[in-house]
Amino acid sequence: MAAPKVPRVIVKKKGAERLNESADAAPYQELLQSLYDGVLITDATGRIMDVNERAMDFLLYTKDELSRLNIINIIAGANEVLLEALRRNIEQHRYTLIEASCIRKDHTTFPAEIATNRLVLTPEGHLCFFVRNITKRKKAEEALKQTVTRLKEMDLSKSRFVANVSHELRTPLTIINTFVALVNDGVAGTVSDQQKECLETVLRNCERLAGLIDDVLDLGRIESGREEFRRGRVNFTDLLKQCHHDFIPQCLLHHQQFNLEMPETLPDALCDRDKIAQVLTNLVGNANKFTPEEGVITLRAVQENEVIRIDIEDTGPGIRPEDQSRIFEAFIQLARTEDNTGSKGTGLGLAISKHIIDIHEGIIQVESIPEKGSRFFFTLPIHTEEKNLDAFITDRMRFMEARDRQLAMLVLQVAAPSAPGGTPASKEAAERLRTLAMEALDCTAEQTFLFEASQALIVLLDGTEQTRDGVAARLQLTLGKQRQAIMDGIRMAYLEPTRARTPREWLTQALALLKPLPIGPVETTPLRVLIVDDDASILNLMVRVLHECGAGLDLKSTTSGYDACIHFGEWNPDLVVLDLHLPDIDGKRVFDSMTKRLPHRTTKFLVVSGYRGDIDEIMQLGCDDSLCKPFDFDEFVMKVKRLLNLDSQPLGAAAKVANPT
Structure with missing residues (x-):
């Protein structure tokens, strides 16, 4: 027959009686009540067994009311997981200090610092919670925080004001300096020796004021962190x-x-x-x-x-x-x-x-x-590679934080062909990877660092705008376009923006997270080349040679300048091969018409002509490259591939285009 269920309150009362009977009650209670902090003693499950007067004052409960509660009911957000963690820490003799809110009887809360320890007054032992009300401290901390914030805002306002005034002074100072110098040089008429002395005094003080403005602006940028350092x-x-x-x-x-x-x-x-x-x-x-x-x-x-x-x-x-x-x-x-x-x-x-x-x-x-x-x-x-790496990351962190931007770290490592995913490859391969990464991510050399100790390429990016998937996709696209593999395996790690880690910890974690970056042949749209030449035989020969060069180009050709402009607008080619002498419209007008449609031009232009003077003139207008007839077709293919960022592969047999008559 099952034993009758004992009400919880009776069990707790008996537990409290055993707790008080386990030692000399008077000294125990005297010590308990003398403590400055509120004290709550619980069993292993968190049930409250005893408290002092200070705890009752904090929590607005009577002793009897608290004996019906669990410590979880007192600490806001506490649960069994927290209680288990506290028990484990105590068993391992680790000190635990919690900062949390405590819940009063009237459901109001107050911030508290809670220390936990083990109390051995009975064989089963108890948990002891020391509760300190830190309301005054929190108010003082908040007041201090607000004061510091106000002071920082005032200092920032001062710096901005000084910087703005300094900038505003530049224009009138430049005007004064320029016109005084002109008068001093006699541009406005003859200047007497006495006048010249006065004017030179003005010029010296203009120079001094310009130096003051520069110094004020320098100091403001450095103090605010907006001055970029590149150690x-x-x-x-x-x-x-x-x-x-x-x-x-x-x-x-x-x-x-x-x-x-x-x-x-x-x-x-x-x-x-x-x-x-x-x-x-x-x-x-x-x-x-x-x-x-x-x-x-x-x-x-x-x-x-x-x-x-x-x-x-x-x-x-x-x-x-x-x-x-x-x-x-x-x-x-x-x-x-x-x-x-x-x-x-x-x-x-x-x-x-x-x-x-x-x-x-x-x-x-x-x-x-x-x-x-x-x-x-x-x-x-003194320079070491390790210190240089720390400085590289720290300088960029400071610069980005001053602009309220967050930094992300990309780490790339090339694996040697004999050990993909293992031993790093040569420095040459890593340098080649640096060039390609800069192209893929549109970043500068100052944002990259080649850590020779592990042949790891570190790229610091604006994490506010970049994502891991976006970075990986851009790398895969650029690297996948290479006709000759630069490496058998690339490993990549991308750490999201963070301000918590030191530079070395950040890199260590990144190196530990390196994973293979798949670089296979990517499905891309064939590059488009529009060929425009008035000579049909030469035009057909250029088309045939480019078809056979193995670059997989999509080609379109015409002998008409007007048709070329139409094709350009509808087809958006990657490269235009343009003869400057066309039967219906001058090639320079065709070039001008095409480039005006492209405010941010990506199309490349290779101009062809038998007259060097025409080529020199159009090259000054921004054309990318040129060929003067007669030319070798090896050179023609090489220039086309270079402009399209493809590897050059000479045809072997050199054909020549005749000079037009």
């Missing part, structure tokens, strides 16, 4: 020699000695060449400005472990110690002279330099002793 391998020895060469005339003009000190060979640096050249120009230019006549400026470079250190040292008046900590702030013009006068610069050069070096993950600092000179120095990482 890569740079021959730093050449860069330093170029800087030294550029400043020699200016130093000689000021009777200064300018020294370049560096070892015979320096390792290549990982940097954006143009940006670091800008830093060198700022620092050496400042040294030139503040160093007196007969002074010495030294540009020095040495390798220190994994970085290159560059020093720019001068024998100028130096910088006061209290000013050195502020010297890299924007719009700061600090005194460097005994009479406490500052420079007449924009106060932005050093701020821009610091931003540039920070992005290069280097350091820039100043050391100075008043009356003895200053030394500015900065560091740059």
